Amino acid sequence: MVSTVATGMRRGAWAICLGALVAGASTPARADGPMLPPKQPIPDPPAEVTLKIVAPRSRVNAVTLAAMAFGGLGVVAFGIRTNLAAQSDASAASLTSTVSGRTWLAPEQTAYDNARRETRDTEILYGVGSALVIASVVGYFVTAPPSQDVVIHPRRPHATAAVIPISRGAIAGAAWRF
Numbered sequence: 185m186v187s188t189v190a191t192g193m194r195r196g197a198w199a200i201c202l203g204a205l206v207a208g209a210s211t212p213a214r215a216d217g218p219m220l221p222p223k224q225p226i227p228d229p230p231a232e233v234t235l236k237i238v239a240p241r242s243r244v245n246a247v248t249l250a251a252m253a254f255g256g257l258g259v260v261a262f263g264i265r266t267n268l269a270a271q272s273d274a275s276a277a278s279l280t281s282t283v284s285g286r287t288w289l290a291p292e293q294t295a296y297d298n299a300r301r302e303t304r305d306t307e308i309l310y311g312v313g314s315a316l317v318i319a320s321v322v323g324y325f326v327t328a329p330p331s332q333d334v335v336i337h338p339r340r341p342h343a344t345a346a347v348i349p350i351s352r353g354a355i356a357g358a359a360w361r362f
Contacts, residue, residue: 233336239329249320249327256316263309270302 277288277295288296343360 230338233338235334235336236331237334238331241327241329245327249323252316252320252323256313256318256320259309259313259316261313263306263313266302266309267306270299270306273302274299 273295277292277299343358345358346356348355348357
């Protein structure tokens with residue numbers, strides 16, 4: 185099957201297509217049935233189509249929100265490390281006095297007090313890190329770019345198609361406008 189699309193052709197190509205159409209039109213069609221399926225009516229397009237277009241987020245906004253979120257996660261991770269160190273110090277001071285059966289001396293009391301301060305610092309780090317992560321999530325939704333509704337009024341396509349049988353197959357042609 186030879187296919188020809190009649191858009192953007194030069195004059196010589198138009199002459200060849202026109203000659204092929206005339207030659208194909210003079211060839212009688214076979215009598216064993218229709219060559220083309222029955223025409224289906226083209227449905228009417230909807231009266232209007234509404235599209236929602238969302239503008240992209242600015243690079244500064246995205247970098248700021250990502251920095252806040254990852255900074256908050258880093259502060260929380262540092263808080264976890266501080267908490268583990270505080271528990272280790274408190275366990276070491278407690279184990280020294282329990283094993284020996286004696287009261288704490290100044291070095292054990294100092295280690296235990298340092299562990300309590302590190303525990304307090306851990307709680308502060310957890311609060312600050314969590315606040316940064318929550319602020320970045322809230323900022324993501326608050327600073328979302330506005331969306332815009334665009335209404336498109338489609339129209340029925342104007343197209344013409346032709347299939348012309350010839351002795352060795354068929355020629356197909358089409359023309360349309362927008």
